[in-house]
Amino acid sequence: MKFQSPKGTRDFYPQDMAWRQFLTDAWRSVSVRHGFEQVDGPIYETLDLYKAKSGEGIVSELFHFEDRGGREMAIRAEFTPTLARMVAAKANTLSRPIKWFAIPNLVRAERPQRGRLREHWQWNVDLLGVDSPQADAEVIGVAVDFLRQVGLTPQQVHVKISHRRVVRAILAKLGVPDEKMTEAFELLDRRDKIPPEQFTQSAMSLGLDEPRVERFSQMCRRKYHTGDIDHLRRSIGLDDSFNDLGELDAQLSAFGLTDWCEYDLGIVRGLAYYTGTVFELHEVSGVERAIAGGGRYDQLIETFGGPAMSAVGFGMGDVVVTNVLRDKGLLPEDVAPAPDAFVIALTDAAQAQLPGVVAALRRAGRHARFSYKAGRNLGKLLKEASQCRARFAVILDDKAAEGVCELKNLASGEQNQVTIEGVGDRVGNSE
């Protein structure tokens, strides 16, 4: 009887896991050097928590179950509700700004497709308690610093930025009435998934005449460079509602992020809870889903019973970024740790000493291995040492009883007789 892994989930064999560990280590180190602290929550939450953020519609997208007390629980499909709950619970004692990151595994009850699996790992970066667009820029800077660290360039990935209040002001100016605003945002969000004639028809049903539909359509498709904010302001004809985006532009420039960023007013990020800046990271060819997405959500903490607290953040899943790096030839090889030493015994007496030598190396912090095979053939044992990418072979023979061994550098072939006691220092990574 053989068993399968559940549909849309992954088994991480050593090579897959080494990459996931490399990726999460990169996420962690980037977050830490930007001053973010790691947090985590439970793998499941009350179903009510998710309903509070997203309404009843969310239930069908979650795997849910009853706990022993008959309460409805759901496996987490996103981290933000947990974060909002945790912040709301300790809002009075947490010093601000709250700069948190998390790397949870998340589960979505939906049909798996390219770039979107049922279970994935997601990097979440959130900055709470700061109104200023400087926080938006810092958060975008975290995402960009990660892209840079894994070898991506501004020619390969763009940060596409929009602003919910600016878009709303533009739509109002075009003549979209307040009660049709949600519908207009939805249309903006679907613009690339529907035929042009359907777009036009839907836009006209929002109350726009033909020239305005054309302006709406142009607005969605045109990209503006950061730093070119005055041009954007003029072409759209806005003033006050633009101040926040203007200040963000200045901060993106101050943090040195301009090369990576552009304004794309077609970026909407769903409709749920964003209140200002929204952004997505896209591979420029557009064949992949967004690498990451986020924005400002200034009302969510209050929704979860906390005080009024502004917030900005993003999430990046492991699946799309891995696809992008693979496509670009940027997936590093051999990220699994290689042994410092492979210990070999050539005689029975030496074999009796081997576990002690191995154990001493490990106690000294060295990565040491040995063969479980019964043979004493040096060639075969050296081959096993090379296959596991060991840097040194420690060869024990009859001289081991006198406390000496042969130390062979498996890259250079150089071999020396050394004391067994001194082997730990000789095979240290500092060499």
Add this chain to the structure above:
Amino acid sequence: MKFQSPKGTRDFYPQDMAWRQFLTDAWRSVSVRHGFEQVDGPIYETLDLYKAKSGEGIVSELFHFEDRGGREMAIRAEFTPTLARMVAAKANTLSRPIKWFAIPNLVRAERPQRGRLREHWQWNVDLLGVDSPQADAEVIGVAVDFLRQVGLTPQQVHVKISHRRVVRAILAKLGVPDEKMTEAFELLDRRDKIPPEQFTQSAMSLGLDEPRVERFSQMCRRKYHTGDIDHLRRSIGLDDSFNDLGELDAQLSAFGLTDWCEYDLGIVRGLAYYTGTVFELHEVSGVERAIAGGGRYDQLIETFGGPAMSAVGFGMGDVVVTNVLRDKGLLPEDVAPAPDAFVIALTDAAQAQLPGVVAALRRAGRHARFSYKAGRNLGKLLKEASQCRARFAVILDDKAAEGVCELKNLASGEQNQVTIEGVGDRVGNSE
């Protein structure tokens, strides 16, 4: 409306998470230096997978749900079924020995109690494809090396070892018939949880007369030192069935583990799938649950559709070991990473330069922070720098326009004027 975390689960705020990260980093580094490779599987599996290992009885201990295709799934409560499924699926291509470790989060649908929560994190270490007790000793050595690394001693924690086949031989010798063997093991497992008279009564119902009940009881309670294997053999009066334990004893000695280990024939580890050596790590006072437990399970891979493959491993949860370390005063303080630099601007012009200085430090791999507060008061800003444990303050004033700043070592108070360009090197961790 405030929300609670689900019963028996934990929120990991930054300090809690820093400890969990420290602990999992220790688990990982110990595993790696012993030559184990990390793996992982999905957070949920088919319910059938768990039934295959543990029978229908397991269902009430799991949180389970239907996926969209109506298949019954369960959140993982242990990692071994996933490991066995993964090994069975690729048994022909995996080179042996298979040395794997994993650090999954696990969920049990049971009443939370001290040392046992609904969700916990568990270190799993498994070595497959080696019959020899050398593998058992190496696996025990991994657990012991971790204890040593976090500061525990052989005076504080013991590895209690038993052997299922030896105990079975002893029980048979005492007169327990084959068909009562399971019952006898269960009694052994419960010996400390029931009153002595109930133990006696139950032992007699196994068919033992009073002197033999007494010998059975003594056998359960007496501890034998490792290295004292001949004494154990004589006192029990066994020969061949003892060979495996005798070889394990020799290997524990060869790996230098004798100080940490003792034989305790009362250790049973449930009844499910262990076939030879079983062991538990216990804090000596006995007030806590086992820190870790494991043993040899030579038939499980076959049960999961793989080839016959011997296996030995253990699991260690994060909850008990954290309790033990806290009780011993061994929980390290301030394991969260401290900033290299806190950047301060004393003028508006310097403030405009600050994001660029911060970003450059971060791009150079330094952990850099700054204040979101509007003030320019040096004293207050230095206080904020100290509160976040920054090692250096980088102070920008009017000279920043000329590319120089003040660098203050916050431990020593020493302050120097340096170039802004050179700050990254000056605050590097190598200093």
